[in-house]
Structure formats: structure tokens, C-alpha cells
Amino acid sequence: MxxxxxxxxxxxxxxxxxxxxxxxxxxxxxxxxxxxxxxxxxxxxxxxxxxxxxxxxxxxxxxxxxxxxxxxxxxxxxxxxxxxxWSVPKAQVLELLDYFEQSHLRELLSIHFYINDDLYIRSMTPETAAYVQRSGIVPIEVGDLRNTLDMELTKVLALSDDTELIDTMLGSLQKQYTPAELYLTKSVATFFEATNPAxxxxxxxxxxxxxxxxxxxxxxxxxxxxxxxxxxxxxxxxxxxxxxxxxxxxxxxxxxxxxxxxxxxxxxxxxxxx
Incomplete structure (x- = not known):
């Protein structure tokens, strides 16, 4: 070329x-x-x-x-x-939230919802604090992320310093969803990300x-x-x-x-x- x-x-x-x-x-x-x-x-x-x-x-x-x-x-x-x-389909958002909030995962993950270019979180965690410092974005704490589900969600992010956990989650969710249902990826080893399939x-x-x-x-x-x-x-x-x-x-x-x-x-x- x-x-x-x-x-x-x-x-x-x-x-x-x-x-x-x-x-x-x-x-x-x-x-x-x-x-x-x-x-x-x-x-x-x-x-x-x-x-x-x-x-x-x-x-x-x-x-x-x-x-x-x-x-x-x-x-x-x-x-x-x-x-x-493009937003993440509502049904998938709910399913992902249920998945992340399983008892063995809930305490290990920081969950970020991105809505209208704002960041919504359950509560501040060390991982979220590091993310906030790098991104310069002030998050909106809502306690229960289900309170946001009436809005269009652009991206779901799950953070954990346990990179093996992120890999395991990605592997298991890639079996659960076809590429036509959700686009799943990692942007860094500690970030699991989901967007609209397109x-x-x-x-x-x-x-x-x-x-x-x-x-x-x-x-x-x-x-x-x-x-x-x-x-x-x-x-x-x-x-x-x-x-x-x-x-x-x-x-x-x-x-x-x-x-x-x-x-x-x-x-x-x-x-x-x-």
C-alpha cells in the first residue's frame, strides 16, 4: 500500500x-x-x-x-x-444489572451507567474514585441503579482490580449474548464494557x-x-x-x-x- x-x-x-x-x-x-x-x-x-x-x-x-x-x-x-x-437495549441492561448484583459479585464490582453523557453510580468505590480522577467527571450517586432505567443508557461499565474476574465475566457473558444482542469488550484489563450491538x-x-x-x-x-x-x-x-x-x-x-x-x-x- x-x-x-x-x-x-x-x-x-x-x-x-x-x-x-x-x-x-x-x-x-x-x-x-x-x-x-x-x-x-x-x-x-x-x-x-x-x-x-x-x-x-x-x-x-x-x-x-x-x-x-x-x-x-x-x-x-x-x-x-x-x-x-445508540443505546443499550433495556432488557439487556436489567439482565446485566442482575448478573453484576449476584451475591458473589456485588462487592467486587463497581458499576457505571452512562446516560446523556453523565456518569451514574451506586456509590463511590476506590475503583470509581480512580476513574473519576482520570476522567475529570463528577459522578451522580443513585444508590440503586434501577432508578435510572427510564432513561436511555449509552454504555455499561463494570470495574474490578481483579483482572481474572473481568476475563471470566466477559467469557461467560459472551456465551450468554450473541453479537447481535450486545457488544461486549474490554478497554483495559480492569474494565468490562457493554454497548448497543451495532x-x-x-x-x-x-x-x-x-x-x-x-x-x-x-x-x-x-x-x-x-x-x-x-x-x-x-x-x-x-x-x-x-x-x-x-x-x-x-x-x-x-x-x-x-x-x-x-x-x-x-x-x-x-x-x-x-
Whole structure:
């Protein structure tokens, strides 16, 4: 493939352009800027809330719609227009809540419900506190999450520092639900995520590239670091996985970059686009 064919670069945030510091480091910003100056458009695709992703979007100087919540929410910051908002089916939300609240799981999990770009929780836990610090979002405590079920839910997140528990849950729920019923993924080892079955970063990037920009997959490069990036890595003409990505993600990538702390995204951009 001719690298000059790439017109769109889509970047994940956490573990890709932002590492431990929760900011984009100078070498990565410089590479993104150089790519833009060479005529490549930049987009952000994240599992984060729209509000939480906005500062990264502004920092990289993107002018395209922002893909948030794994693609369940696509909004254009220039006009504030929401182009896509897919919610988790109500029946599945209730079933997931019943599952999470089983006696052997309830105390081990922090449950987050995302509604209208707000975060609803039962109560504050250490995991939620760490999440809040990184995302900059003040959560709404409701005690019983069933109180929120009259509203449209964009994403369900279950957090636990026990990564084996997250893996076990993902495995068991993937047996319970077909991909036509729920999209289930991990964005980091401690985050189990569920969205509308039609929502993932692959369908979101396809929509952005083909419907909005009139591009083809071979005009797109994507960079991500975890299972929620898999679909967009597979979709793109050049799909790059970060060095810290799990093996199950790296095997589908066209190239594996160094880790986020080694500014791997900058190295990938310079290799393929500059």
C-alpha cells in the first residue's frame, strides 16, 4: 500500500496517545501535527465519555466528529450535533444489572451507567474514585441503579482490580449474548464494557470514513491498544497496535508500535505517514 493513500488517521486515547500522565506527550503531538500538515485528517475514537474525551480532541486539533463510548455516541464538537447515539437495549441492561448484583459479585464490582453523557453510580468505590480522577467527571450517586432505567443508557461499565474476574465475566457473558444482542469488550484489563450491538469503533470509523468523508478503508490508518480497538484495527488499510496491546489484538495489526510510554504512536505516524 502506498502510504500517500492515507487521508484519515484515527487515534484511541488511553494507552495509545495518553499514558500514565493522562496527557499527550510532546513527541506524539508533534507527529500528529506533522501528519495534519501533510494533509491527513485526524479523528479520535475512544471508549471514554464525550465530555471526558473533548480536551484530547481539542489538543490534537481535530475538526471531525468525535467518536466516544466505543462508537455508540458520535458528536460534532463544532456544531454540537449528535450524529449517532445508540443505546443499550433495556432488557439487556436489567439482565446485566442482575448478573453484576449476584451475591458473589456485588462487592467486587463497581458499576457505571452512562446516560446523556453523565456518569451514574451506586456509590463511590476506590475503583470509581480512580476513574473519576482520570476522567475529570463528577459522578451522580443513585444508590440503586434501577432508578435510572427510564432513561436511555449509552454504555455499561463494570470495574474490578481483579483482572481474572473481568476475563471470566466477559467469557461467560459472551456465551450468554450473541453479537447481535450486545457488544461486549474490554478497554483495559480492569474494565468490562457493554454497548448497543451495532456500536464498536470499527463501525464508527467506517461511518466517519465512508459516509462523512467519502473514503475507503485503504485511505484510513488506526492506532489502538486494546480489545475495544480490534474492529477499527481490522477495518483500516493500516491498523497499528501499541506495544502494550494484548497478543489477541497485536495478531490482527499490520504493525506493532512501541509502547505508549515510548511514544509509540509518534513512531507509527512517522513510519507510515511522514
Amino acid at each position: 502506498q502510504h500517500s493513500d492515507i487521508r484519515l488517521l484515527v487515534l484511541d486515547i488511553d494507552g495509545t496517545i495518553a499514558g500514565k500522565s493522562n496527557n499527550i506527550r510532546e513527541p506524539v503531538l508533534a507527529a500528529i501535527s506533522d501528519a495534519q500538515n501533510s494533509g491527513v485528517q485526524i479523528a479520535i475514537a475512544t471508549g471514554r465519555m464525550y465530555r471526558s474525551a473533548l480536551r484530547f480532541y481539542q489538543t490534537v486539533g481535530s475538526s471531525l466528529p468525535l467518536i466516544a463510548y466505543q462508537g455508540a455516541w458520535i458528536q460534532d464538537p463544532a456544531t454540537n450535533q449528535i450524529l449517532r447515539q 456500536a464498536n469503533k470499527g463501525t464508527a470509523v467506517k461511518y466517519l470514513a465512508e459516509e462523512i468523508l467519502g473514503l475507503k478503508p485503504e485511505n484510513v490508518m488506526t492506532i489502538g491498544d486494546n480489545f475495544n480497538d480490534l474492529e477499527m484495527i481490522q477495518y483500516a488499510g493500516i491498523g497499528v497496535a501499541m506495544g502494550d496491546a494484548p497478543g489477541g489484538v497485536q495478531q490482527y495489526a499490520d504493525w506493532v508500535a512501541p509502547s505508549v510510554e515510548a511514544d509509540g504512536a509518534a513512531i507509527a505516524i512517522r513510519k507510515f505517514l511522514l
